[in-house]
Amino acid sequence: MELELDRLTKQYEAKIAVDRVSARLRPGVYGLLGANGAGKTTIMRMICGILRPTSGEVRLDGRSIAELGEAYRARLGYLPQDFGYYPEFTALDFMEYMAALKGIDAREARGRSLELLDRVGLAGEERRRIRTFSGGMKQRLGIAQAVLNDPAVLVLDEPTAGLDPKERVRFRNLIASFATNKVVLLSTHIVSDVEYIADSILMMRAGSFIMQGSPAEVVRGIEGCVWQARVPVREADALAERLSVVNVHYADDGTALVRFLSDGAPAPELAATPVAPTLEDLYLRVFDETGNASAIDAPGVTGGSGATSDAGVSGTSSASAGRGGGSRANRVSGRRGSHFGGGRNA
Numbered sequence: 032m033e034l035e036l037d038r039l040t041k042q043y044e045a046k047i048a049v050d051r052v053s054a055r056l057r058p059g060v061y062g063l064l065g066a067n068g069a070g071k072t073t074i075m076r077m078i079c080g081i082l083r084p085t086s087g088e089v090r091l092d093g094r095s096i097a098e099l100g101e102a103y104r105a106r107l108g109y110l111p112q113d114f115g116y117y118p119e120f121t122a123l124d125f126m127e128y129m130a131a132l133k134g135i136d137a138r139e140a141r142g143r144s145l146e147l148l149d150r151v152g153l154a155g156e157e158r159r160r161i162r163t164f165s166g167g168m169k170q171r172l173g174i175a176q177a178v179l180n181d182p183a184v185l186v187l188d189e190p191t192a193g194l195d196p197k198e199r200v201r202f203r204n205l206i207a208s209f210a211t212n213k214v215v216l217l218s219t220h221i222v223s224d225v226e227y228i229a230d231s232i233l234m235m236r237a238g239s240f241i242m243q244g245s246p247a248e249v250v251r252g253i254e255g256c257v258w259q260a261r262v263p264v265r266e267a268d269a270l271a272e273r274l275s276v277v278n279v280h281y282a283d284d285g286t287a288l289v290r291f292l293s294d295g296a297p298a299p300e301l302a303a304t305p306v307a308p309t310l311e312d313l314y315l316r317v318f319d320e321t322g323n324a325s326a327i328d329a330p331g332v333t334g335g336s337g338a339t340s341d342a343g344v345s346g347t348s349s350a351s352a353g354r355g356g357g358s359r360a361n362r363v364s365g366r367r368g369s370h371f372g373g374g375r376n377a
């Protein structure tokens with residue numbers, strides 16, 4: 032099974048929201064990672080056949096989804112960003128209603144709904160009204176309805192938005208458990224949502240895929256650019272002014288371990304050591320505050336997007352929080368130079 036995006040483009044008047052995006056997606060989890068406004072929702076809506084591309088097309092196993100019509104929808108599961116949950120419905124009513132919309136036989140629908148509610152941790156809550164559900168419960172119900180028809184293509188648009196860290200982890204595991212033999216496309220601007228479960232990262236910026244590859248492949252492009260140095264705490268903030276600081280771990284002995292990006296070797300007096308890059312380092316580098324992305328030497332890179340900088344930086348700190356062992360973990364978003372094409376070194 033292969034889902035192909037062939038020069039997929041969407042233009043809204045003067046705004047090109049998605050610009051000739053191409054990719055071949057085989058079963059696996061794809062993390063569509065990009066800042067707000069990068070074009071993630073627009074791509075997903077085109078993949079779901081809800082939005083007609085200005086040009087280009089989506090094909091499933093070589094056939095246009097526009098031609099496939101109902102046959103494609105029967106193989107598609109979708110959890111939109113702003114999913115309407117019918118607050119007065121019970122979870123089971125809702126699942127059965129969605130099953131009916133998907134053309135699933137009523138006798139089969141009950142059993143399948145109960146089985147899925149159980150799988151998403153809502154056993155015992157089937158008869159509760161959705162309005163009494165927490166955000167996490169609603170999203171778990173959302174994924175349950177999306178897989179009612181055992182789809183070959185599962186599209187999840189920012190499914191972890193608004194979830195607390197514990198629910199986010201739970202949701203992540205749930206997605207992984209549903210992913211077998213499916214193309215799962217999951218959009219997010221939170222690196223940790225996809226860092227561990229995605230087989231492939233599709234890094235999106237200003238309407239284009241600027242990188243495609245496994246997490247290990249895409250981070251290879253910034254090997255040698257991530258450093259850490261232990262400095263007195265009072266110097267850590269000053270460093271953030273000079274360097275592209277990813278995070279700072281404060282220790283109890285008055286020092287701080289500063290992780291930062293630098294294209295070349297930092298000043299010797301810092302005694303910095305190079306460290307292995309992570310997806311979050313890469314994300315911060317790509318979505319630098321200036322928006323000055325350009326080509327970066329990584330596999331699958333389709334080149335600089337010629338991007339305008341309307342894709343704002345969303346400074347997530349979720350990934351860094353789980354890393355390192357400092358007594359306090361902070362993201363210091365210091366003034367960042369242009370990291371591409373001649374960024375300043377430390």
Ligand SMILES: Nc1ncnc2c1ncn2[C@@H]1O[C@H](COP(=O)(O)OP(=O)(O)OP(=O)(O)O)[C@@H](O)[C@H]1O
Pocket residue numbers: 043046047048065066067068069070071072073074341
């Ligand atoms: N109906 C529309 N008319 C005009 N411009 C639009 C429309 N829908 C989206 N856009 C613009 O297209 C660009 C891509 O939007 P899109 O919603 O796909 O981004 P996104 O990456 O999903 O962002 P977010 O995470 O905020 O949802 C944005 O600049 C947005 O303002």
